[in-house]
Amino acid sequence: MPISALPKHDKAIDITAETCPMTYVRTRLALDAMETGQVLLVRLKGEDPLRNVPRAAADQGHELLDLLEQPDGTQVLVIQKG
Numbered sequence: 001m002p003i004s005a006l007p008k009h010d011k012a013i014d015i016t017a018e019t020c021p022m023t024y025v026r027t028r029l030a031l032d033a034m035e036t037g038q039v040l041l042v043r044l045k046g047e048d049p050l051r052n053v054p055r056a057a058a059d060q061g062h063e064l065l066d067l068l069e070q071p072d073g074t075q076v077l078v079i080q081k082g
Contacts, residue, residue, distance in 0.1 A: 006041060006068070006076060007039065007041070007065070007066065007068075007078050008039065009039040009040065009041045009078070010034060010035075010038035010039050010040065011030060011033075011034060011038070011039075011040050011041070012040070012041040012042075012043070013026060013027065013030050013040070013041070013042055013043070014043040015027065015042060015043065015044050015049065015053075016043055016044060016045040016074055018049070019048075020048045020049060020052055021052075023044060023048070023049040023052065023053050024049075024052060024053050024056045024057075027040070027042050027053055027056075027057060027079075028056070028057075028060065030042075031057070031060070031062060031079065031081050034081045035081065036081050036082065037080065037081060038080070038081050039065070039078060039079070039080050039081075040078075040079045040080075040081065041076050041077070041078055041079075042076065042077040042079065043070075043074050043075070043076050044074065044075055044076075044077060045073065045074045045075070050075060053077060054067070054077055057077075057079050060082070061082035062079050062080065062081055062082040063079065063080040063082055064077065064078070064079060065078040065079065065080055066078040
């Protein structure tokens with residue numbers, strides 16, 4: 001999916017090469033560097049990150065806006081910093 005077709009966002013990271021727990025560590029570091037209300041896109045792949053990253057982000061008080069399946073089998077998680 002071209003980046004222009006993705007939701008409006010302030011930052012995007014790709015954690016498809018990471019394994020848990022680094023998937024959420026990378027996501028949290030990105031969120032920590034952002035302002036409240038900004039939107040982060042996280043490209044992820046695999047069952048564990050798909051299960052753990054959204055849950056951990058929600059537990060930290062961030063809002064999960066969307067999860068977009070991509071043609072290459074990855075997912076793009078849309079998180080608004082809480």
